[in-house]
Amino acid sequence: MTTRATAAVPPGAAAPATDTAAPGPAATGRDAILLAARRAFTQRPYAEVTIRGIAADAGVSASLVVKHFGRKEQLFNTVADFGPAAEELLGAPLHGLGRHMVLTLVRRRREQKGDPLLRVVFSLGNHDERSLLRDRFHEQVTARLTERLPGRERALRAELIAGHLIGLGATLSLHREGAGSRATPEHLADLYAPALQSLVEG
Amino acid sequence: MTTRATAAVPPGAAAPATDTAAPGPAATGRDAILLAARRAFTQRPYAEVTIRGIAADAGVSASLVVKHFGRKEQLFNTVADFGPAAEELLGAPLHGLGRHMVLTLVRRRREQKGDPLLRVVFSLGNHDERSLLRDRFHEQVTARLTERLPGRERALRAELIAGHLIGLGATLSLHREGAGSRATPEHLADLYAPALQSLVEG
Numbered sequence: 248m249t250t251r252a253t254a255a256v257p258p259g260a261a262a263p264a265t266d267t268a269a270p271g272p273a274a275t276g277r278d279a280i281l282l283a284a285r286r287a288f289t290q291r292p293y294a295e296v297t298i299r300g301i302a303a304d305a306g307v308s309a310s311l312v313v314k315h316f317g318r319k320e321q322l323f324n325t326v327a328d329f330g331p332a333a334e335e336l337l338g339a340p341l342h343g344l345g346r347h348m349v350l351t352l353v354r355r356r357r358e359q360k361g362d363p364l365l366r367v368v369f370s371l372g373n374h375d376e377r378s379l380l381r382d383r384f385h386e387q388v389t390a391r392l393t394e395r396l397p398g399r400e401r402a403l404r405a406e407l408i409a410g411h412l413i414g415l416g417a418t419l420s421l422h423r424e425g426a427g428s429r430a431t432p433e434h435l436a437d438l439y440a441p442a443l444q445s446l447v448e449g
Numbered sequence: 450m451t452t453r454a455t456a457a458v459p460p461g462a463a464a465p466a467t468d469t470a471a472p473g474p475a476a477t478g479r480d481a482i483l484l485a486a487r488r489a490f491t492q493r494p495y496a497e498v499t500i501r502g503i504a505a506d507a508g509v510s511a512s513l514v515v516k517h518f519g520r521k522e523q524l525f526n527t528v529a530d531f532g533p534a535a536e537e538l539l540g541a542p543l544h545g546l547g548r549h550m551v552l553t554l555v556r557r558r559r560e561q562k563g564d565p566l567l568r569v570v571f572s573l574g575n576h577d578e579r580s581l582l583r584d585r586f587h588e589q590v591t592a593r594l595t596e597r598l599p600g601r602e603r604a605l606r607a608e609l610i611a612g613h614l615i616g617l618g619a620t621l622s623l624h625r626e627g628a629g630s631r632a633t634p635e636h637l638a639d640l641y642a643p644a645l646q647s648l649v650e651g
Contacts (some may be wrong), residue, residue, distance in 0.1 A: 288476045343492065368570045381623055389624065403628035406620050407641055409531075414616020418608050419572045421583055421615075426605035440610055442644025 251408025257431050273358060279305040280312050284326045289369035293379055293417030329387040332363030336388075337395055338413070344395075345406065346436045351410060364409070365386065365416035384409075408446050415439060438442040481507040482514050486528045491535075491571035495525065495581060529582050531589040534565030535626060537615070539597055546597075547646030548638045554614060555634040566590065566611070567618035586611075600651030610648050617641060 283304035286297045299318055302309040316322040333354075339347035356362055370380035392405040415435075419427050427435065485506035500521055504511040517525040527546045537557075541549035558564055572582035597624040617637075619627050629637065 284509075304499070311581060368573075368619050371567075371619070372569075373637055384623060385627075389627070400628065403632055404640065406624045406627050406629045407617075407637075409623070410616035410620030410641075411613060411644070413619045414612035414614070415609075415617045417570050417573070417619065418612030421569060421586060421611070422608045425587075425591070425603065425608050427608045435609075438606065438648065439612075439644075441647065442613070443642075445643065446640065 276307050276311060276386050277307070277315050277444070280307060280315060280322075283364060284312075284316075284322050288323055289366065289380065296323075298322070316429065327383045328429050329364065329367070329384055333388045333391050336363060337391060341395070341397065341447060344447045345442070346440040348408075348412060348443055349415065349436040349440040350432050352415060353435050354418070357432065362420070364414040366421065368417065369414065396447060396449060400449070404446045404449055408443055411439070411443050411446070416447070476507050476512060478507070479517050482509060482517060486518075486524050487568065490525055491568065491582065498525075500524070514575055525581070529585045533568065534588045535593050538565060539593060542571050543597070543599065543649060545646075546649045548642040548643070550610075550614060550645055551617065551638040551642040554617060554632050555621070555637050558618070559573070560632065564618040566615050566621070567622065570615065570619065588602065598651060602651070606648045606651055607625060610645055613641070613645050613648070 257268075278355070280301065283301045286304065287301050296319065298312050299309050302312045305312070305413075312322070317324055336348050336351050339346070352363060364384075367380060367384045370378065389402070389405050389409055392408055393401045396404055398404075422428065452543045482503065482569070485503045488506065489503050496519065499509050500514050503524070514524070518527055538550050538553050539546070540553075554565060566586075569582060569586045572580065572586075590606070591607050591611055594610055595603045598606055601604075622631065
């Protein structure tokens with residue numbers, strides 16, 4: 248179920264902090280709820296987020312939100328879950344991991360599944376509440392990546408690899424009609440993956 | 450004057466979309482205005498931003514805002530100006546540009562001058578209005594970088610270099626107490642700059 252958490256977010260959107268645009272024609276009630284929930288949890292302190300508010304934003308009833316996702320804590324866990332993305336990104340042998348990560352990220356964006364990591368940047372505020380999303384990222388992405396790496400300074404290298412990946416998503420979103428949007432995933436990997444691979448190998 | 454635009458933003462904050470925390474003790478009226486303005490222009494469509502609202506958020510009078518920064522358009526130009534940051538980042542010969550960019554970004558963050566580029570990620574929404582910040586980034590960062598690069602596929606390489614730089618700022622902010630925060634700028638450059646240098650040289 249958690250893999251659906253990013254399904255409704257187009258590559259360029261990635262839970263914009265104040266996106267009030269209606270979901271596209273492809274968005275179902277479930278997708279609309281996820282979009283509204285992501286917006287709410289990145290915009291406001293956790294304590295201030297309500298199921299009722301998310302439901303109103305999604306144009307559905309509060310009971311439908313609960314039916315699909317459970318109460319607030321469960322909904323947050325779904326929205327904040329980087330687990331499936333991390334599993335997908337890390338699903339390759341070390342010797343090809345850099346390239347695999349770039350290809351996975353770019354292909355997932357191209358398939359309109361949304362950027363697997365980029366939404367975490369909207370948590371870069373000062374509120375303690377919003378750091379829940381960061382904590383989840385640390386546990387599910389950085390820590391798992393650290394565990395996979397051989398050699399020295401694994402935590403530092405994992406942080407820098409995460410930076411490369413977030414940056415790739417950010418620049419593809421920033422230059423939505425730029426040169427990167429016209430390049431094949433393979434070509435992007437040729438140019439971008441060596442940096443990651445070098446940090447993977449340490 | 451425009452160099453002051455990022456002075457009030459701590460490294461980890463970078464214009465958080467809903468940061469309502471008061472500016473730190475070091476913030477002057479001018480800094481508070483810039484912080485409020487950055488918040489406003491990344492949160493709301495341009496047309497909805499008012500000098501009065503920014504003044505209220507900064508705890509000063511509207512006339513003080515105008516006295517310091519002029520009317521709304523001038524204030525936006527100040528807040529959205531990546532020019533000085535780009536000049537600083539690009540101020541090195543090509544053969545050492547990758548390392549220079551990483552060192553400049555990290556040192557600037559460490560000196561509490563704020564991240565030179567990261568605030569652009571808050572513009573990744575769907576509103577046309579918010580793309581003004583993206584447009585500025587394209588002109589002032591990506592296009593200038595493209596002009597500096599030798600060789601083929603300069604625009605694509607410039608976009609990817611921008612991605613590496615945004616990603617570095619993002620991961621340092623995300624892992625505020627992580628391994629990256631304890632590494633020296635030189636060590637971060639050792640690990641992170643080769644990727645940029647390789648894209649610089651093409």
